[in-house]
Amino acid sequence: MSSTELLDRKxxxxxxxxxxxxxxxxxxxxxxxxxxxxxxxRIGILYLIAITFFFLIGxxxxxxxxxxxxxxxxxxxxxxxYNKMFTMHGVIMVWFFxxxxxxxxxxxxxxxxxxxxxxxxxxxxxxxxxxVFMAGALITISALLAGGVDTGWTIYxxxxxxxxxxYVVLAASGIFIVGFSSxxxxxxxxxxxxxxxxxxxxxxxxxxxxxxxxxTSVILVLATPVLGMTLVLLVLERLFHVGIFDPKxxxxxLLFQHLFWFYSHPAVYVMIIPGxxxxxEIIAAFTRKRLFGxxxxxxxxxxxxxxxxxxxGHHLFVAGQxxxxxxxFSFLSYAVAVPSAIKVFNWTASLQGGAIRLTTPMLYAxxxxxxxxxxxxxxxxxxxxxxxxxxxxxxFVIAHFHYIMVGGMVTAYxxxxxxxxxxxxxxxxxxxxxxxxxVLLFIGFNFTFFPQFILGYLGMPRRYSSYPPEFQIxxxxxxxxxxxxxxxxxxxxxxxxxxxxxxxxxxxxxWNAVGLEWTTSSPPPKHNFHEVPIVTWEAYEYPVIHQER
Amino acid sequence: xxxxxxxxxxxxxxxxxxxxxIFWVLFGLSTVIVIGVAGxxxxxxxxxxxxxxxxxxxxKTSRRAAEYTWTLIPLMAFLAIFAWxxxxxxxxxxxxxxxxxxxxxxxxxxxxxxxxxxxxEINTLHIPVGxxxxxxxxxQDVIHSxxxxxxxxxxxxxxxxxxxxxxxxxxxxKYRLFCTQxxxxxxxxxxxxxxxxxxxxxxxxxxxxxxxxxxxxxVGLAARxxxxxxxxRCVSCHGGGKSAPDLRGLYLSRVALDNGQSVIADNEYIRxxxxxxxxxxxxxxxxxxxTFQGEVTEQELFELISYIKSLQKEKSR
Numbered sequence: 001m002s003s004t005e006l007l008d009r010k011x012x013x014x015x016x017x018x019x020x021x022x023x024x025x026x027x028x029x030x031x032x033x034x035x036x037x038x039x040x041x042r043i044g045i046l047y048l049i050a051i052t053f054f055f056l057i058g059x060x061x062x063x064x065x066x067x068x069x070x071x072x073x074x075x076x077x078x079x080x081x082y083n084k085m086f087t088m089h090g091v092i093m094v095w096f097f098x099x100x101x102x103x104x105x106x107x108x109x110x111x112x113x114x115x116x117x118x119x120x121x122x123x124x125x126x127x128x129x130x131x132v133f134m135a136g137a138l139i140t141i142s143a144l145l146a147g148g149v150d151t152g153w154t155i156y157x158x159x160x161x162x163x164x165x166x167y168v169v170l171a172a173s174g175i176f177i178v179g180f181s182s183x184x185x186x187x188x189x190x191x192x193x194x195x196x197x198x199x200x201x202x203x204x205x206x207x208x209x210x211x212x213x214x215x216t217s218v219i220l221v222l223a224t225p226v227l228g229m230t231l232v233l234l235v236l237e238r239l240f241h242v243g244i245f246d247p248k249x250x251x252x253x254l255l256f257q258h259l260f261w262f263y264s265h266p267a268v269y270v271m272i273i274p275g276x277x278x279x280x281e282i283i284a285a286f287t288r289k290r291l292f293g294x295x296x297x298x299x300x301x302x303x304x305x306x307x308x309x310x311x312x313g314h315h316l317f318v319a320g321q322x323x324x325x326x327x328x329f330s331f332l333s334y335a336v337a338v339p340s341a342i343k344v345f346n347w348t349a350s351l352q353g354g355a356i357r358l359t360t361p362m363l364y365a366x367x368x369x370x371x372x373x374x375x376x377x378x379x380x381x382x383x384x385x386x387x388x389x390x391x392x393x394x395x396f397v398i399a400h401f402h403y404i405m406v407g408g409m410v411t412a413y414x415x416x417x418x419x420x421x422x423x424x425x426x427x428x429x430x431x432x433x434x435x436x437x438x439v440l441l442f443i444g445f446n447f448t449f450f451p452q453f454i455l456g457y458l459g460m461p462r463r464y465s466s467y468p469p470e471f472q473i474x475x476x477x478x479x480x481x482x483x484x485x486x487x488x489x490x491x492x493x494x495x496x497x498x499x500x501x502x503x504x505x506x507x508x509x510x511w512n513a514v515g516l517e518w519t520t521s522s523p524p525p526k527h528n529f530h531e532v533p534i535v536t537w538e539a540y541e542y543p544v545i546h547q548e549r
Numbered sequence: 550x551x552x553x554x555x556x557x558x559x560x561x562x563x564x565x566x567x568x569x570x571i572f573w574v575l576f577g578l579s580t581v582i583v584i585g586v587a588g589x590x591x592x593x594x595x596x597x598x599x600x601x602x603x604x605x606x607x608x609k610t611s612r613r614a615a616e617y618t619w620t621l622i623p624l625m626a627f628l629a630i631f632a633w634x635x636x637x638x639x640x641x642x643x644x645x646x647x648x649x650x651x652x653x654x655x656x657x658x659x660x661x662x663x664x665x666x667x668x669x670e671i672n673t674l675h676i677p678v679g680x681x682x683x684x685x686x687x688x689q690d691v692i693h694s695x696x697x698x699x700x701x702x703x704x705x706x707x708x709x710x711x712x713x714x715x716x717x718x719x720x721x722x723k724y725r726l727f728c729t730q731x732x733x734x735x736x737x738x739x740x741x742x743x744x745x746x747x748x749x750x751x752x753x754x755x756x757x758x759x760x761x762x763x764x765x766x767x768v769g770l771a772a773r774x775x776x777x778x779x780x781x782r783c784v785s786c787h788g789g790g791k792s793a794p795d796l797r798g799l800y801l802s803r804v805a806l807d808n809g810q811s812v813i814a815d816n817e818y819i820r821x822x823x824x825x826x827x828x829x830x831x832x833x834x835x836x837x838x839x840t841f842q843g844e845v846t847e848q849e850l851f852e853l854i855s856y857i858k859s860l861q862k863e864k865s866r
Binding site: 154164250288342353358388389393467469 | 551552553554555556557564567571572582583587590593594597599600601615616619620623624627630633634635636637639640641642690692694696698699701702703704705707708709710712725727728731732733736737825842
């Protein structure tokens with residue numbers, strides 16, 4: 001049985017395909033038409049190209065780190081090269097890949113189509129956002145490549161303000177600028193969701209991807225300004241010794257950590273909630289039924305966004321903050337775990353009685369549930385005050401947040417790319433290669449990061465380029481796993497590009513899924529729909545097609 | 550011992566088994582949830598894979614009972630673990646009254662330890678087994694963090710203030726010590742060893758070290774502090790004159806300030822009064838003392854504090 005039959009795909013005749021009018025891709029091929037586009041779909045593609053490039057740079061840094069850690073001695077990346085490498089990896093992956101990944105690429109491309117709109121609310125602002133993003137990215141990356149920054153992505157004071165001899169100000173300026181891009185995109189999505197829903201598309205008929213991006217946008221708009229202010233203070237302190245963070249001038253280094261994590265902890269949720277939205281879409285499509293507990297999943301996104309603002313102090317349990325503050329932050333951290341647990345149980349329950357199709361996107365979605373569950377549960381270890389003392393700033397933390405951000409978010413992002421690729425390009429990729437890459441990724445990921453939990457509890461500190469010999473076996477396992485993981489990331493680049501030319505034509509709805517984006521042609525016309533859709537059905541209302549096989 | 554392959558760290562302090570107990574309960578809970586979720590997914594996938602499309606008519610599925618069950622049961626489990634973790638965390642923060650003080654200075658990229666008897670060590674700390682040890686820690690430059698995995702203890706050391714850590718080792722031996730807060734170029738080499746000794750071995754070690762010490766100056770932290778007190782000319786004002794407060798009996802006493810408030814003269818207060826004298830002015834005195842910020846090292850501050858601590862109040866005649 002071929003993959004097309006498996007999916008019960010409606011075959012389109014050549015004639016039907018030819019009758020489609022111009023789409024957003026073939027309407028104009030000039031470079032100018034891309035660089036000055038205000039079409040949300042093209043802007044999504046611009047982001048896709050940019051962040052793929054940044055992901056490769058950040059990934060190269062990770063590869064060098066894993067190579068260095070093959071042996072206990074510091075041999076490959078000597079001097080402060082190792083420190084610069086993990087800083088580069090963190091800065092690029094957080095601000096130039098993970099935060100923009102799902103919202104700016106998939107969100108831009110699909111949100112207006114999902115709600116039945118022609119475009120986002122502010123198309124020109126959307127383009128400005130991309131240019132601001134690129135400007136910030138190029139400034140930061142030039143700092144990272146010119147001489148490098150050796151502060152870690154957390155840029156803790158007073159090291160970053162008084163002691164580091166690297167390009168801190170330049171890198172911080174780039175991150176500051178990128179913040180505006182996040183804010184602009186966040187505002188755009190919030191307004192789009194409020195104002196541009198098609199007639200009949202009520203809030204409770206919205207796909208869960210929209211809910212998750214809405215929650216994410218709220219975080220971006222509220223938290224990013226705090227990062228901006230903090231970076232301004234950091235730069236002022238470094239240049240003029242104003243005495244905000246440095247005790248020598250009457251400042252307090254812990255103030256920086258509070259401000260930094262007040263942004264960065266909510267930002268962690270920016271790096272996972274959109275992935276939850278993607279997973280919800282994929283599971284609904286490949287079980288062919290409405291998700292179990294739609295409202296619980298929708299509102300748990302909002303609950304995570306809200307509680308996410310109240311848990312930043314759990315990064316400071318051993319930093320010297322008051323034990324009573326730690327008590328409250330620990331409690332709230334357990335509170336935020338509950339909506340995450342609700343989501344996992346609802347996704348799992350959604351599989352029951354579904355018409356499950358193990359397509360490439362579905363494999364990514366199921367990987368996401370598994371990896372996110374491990375990442376979330378290990379978060380409980382970190383939230384337990386006494387246990388955090390042992391695992392804080394060790395490889396346990398590294399493993400935990402990679403399970404969330406890489407195992408969770410990157411897996412979901414790739415799942416989303418594979419799910420909407422036919423819509424974006426009008427072409428199908430090779431299912432065989434797709435499934436192979438998805439499985440490879442799952443195996444490689446666990447091989448890379450699971451040993452790091454053991455290492456962490458044993459006491460291996462993070463940001464060490466050399467380590468005691470008794471830890472070597474775990475590091476070697478991790479590095480071998482990382483090479484499998486790298487193969488899993490490279491494969492899609494090849495077969496997806498291959499599909500652009502040689503892929504089978506997708507037709508409007510290759511997955512036979514419901515949702516407004518599948519009612520328009522693939523690739524969609526410039527304004528998505530020829531007529532404004534009127535929604536009279538619930539989210540994920542799958543019609544009864546065959547009563548019997 | 551150091552250098553041996555393990556999958557779980559040694560537990561060599563009184564707090565370690567308590568931390569491990571919470572760890573294992575969390576591990577058990579996590580294993581049950583992971584196996585439960587993964588098992589359910591695998592079962593459903595095996596059962597419904599390639600099932601015919603939409604055999605059931607559309608319905609909005611959400612069973613209240615199920616939702617409440619998987620909301621409330623995790624919530625209660627989480628609350629129990631939260632309370633347990635918090636309880637042990639508070640235990641870690643209250644040092645027993647009979648603790649032995651060791652002063653620690655973290656600086657790029659070494660650990661300096663100073664015992665009350667004046668013995669100084671770098672990157673190695675010798676302590677007796679079975680005795681509570683209280684570390685009073687300061688940083689000379691950036692933030693560091695002292696971590697001994699086998700003891701399950703860790704605390705950041707923040708410049709400009711003191712932080713504390715206590716533990717009681719239970720098994721003699723050598724244990725690794727790491728800096729876990731990234732502190733720049735050679736962070737990776739800011740490591741050390743804690744040597745836990747049997748009481749008699751420790752006593753012998755102290756004796757040997759002290760016999761070598763006279764070459765290094767006066768014995769005992771307080772004695773060194775007294776010498777500094779002369780050298781830095783603290784004595785010219787604080788030695789009984791009217792311009793500055795008498796320091797005898799100051800340590801841990803209540804001091805009235807000129808703004809009407811009062812403070813306890815603890816380590817932090819004395820440290821601040823030396824590095825930033827204008828911050829708190831003792832009632833009845835003028836703000837005339839110069840700052841010693843940059844003049845004295847963190848190590849010397851410990852010595853001065855030990856000296857001030859040793860000054861007893863004169864018995865009233």
